[in-house]
Amino acid sequence: MSERLYLFTRFERFWHWSQAALIITLLFSGFAIHGSHSLLDFRTAVTLHESAAWLLIGLWVFAIFWHVTTGQWRQYIPTLSNIQRVALYYAHGIFTGAPHPYKVTQERKHNPVQRIAYLGVLLLINPLIWLSGLLYLFWGKLAQHMPEWLNLEQVALVHTFAAFLMLIFLIVHLYLATTGHTPLAYLKAMISGWEERH
Known part of the structure; x- marks a missing residue:
């Protein structure tokens, strides 16, 4: 028997999918800028x-x-509460059909591993991307105010490094999105807002 939980509000779903589309666009265009593919010309x-x-x-x-x-x-x-159980689930239990050790509620949507991962994105990857990206974009105006040891190539390397961190996060995120009771369960929840419990 299954139950349904309204987990993701309309705004959360809008934010999630808009953010995903923009991040994928940024990765795609960024790799074109670096010459990794020729599906877009440089100016475009x-x-x-x-x-x-x-x-x-x-x-x-x-x-x-x-x-x-x-x-x-x-x-x-x-939170470190139950983090070992959740980490062991991702490392082993997920491959043996073990039940997920974390029960999602509207007040606690993210398990301890997700919280740390999302916090890492919010406090490490995003600031690295935005600070390096804005610095690169406005380098012509800001260069004279920068320390001598910092040059545009270093800024570009930091931006590229942060972009690869975001790509790794995206790949892991997509993989884990297929690990529900069916491969599309989490995807459906992020479209409709409703998560099915079994």
Whole structure:
């Protein structure tokens, strides 16, 4: 017998899918800028990359406001409670059909491993991407105010490194999204807002 839990609000789903589309666009255009593929010419790739970046910055500012005003920022506070059980589930139990050791609720949507992963994105990957990206974009105006040991090539390397961290997160995120009671269960929940419990 299954039960349904309304887990993701309309805004959370909008934020998730908009953010995903913009991040994929940024990765795709960024790799074109680096010459990793030729599906976009350089000028188009740069224009697309900058446009997607500004849209994502706007989305994140709005999302931060929403998280603060609704109290949903609490979903990302890390906890070590049951983290070993959840980590062991991801390392072994997931491959043996073991039940997930964490019960999701509306008040606790993310398990301890997810909380740490999302916090890492919010506090490490995102700031690295945005600070290096904005510094790169406005380097012509900011270069004279930068320390002598910092040059544009270093800024670009940090930006690329952060982009690869985001790509790794995206790949792991996509993989784990297929590990529900059916391969599409989590995807359906993020589309409809309703999670099926079995």
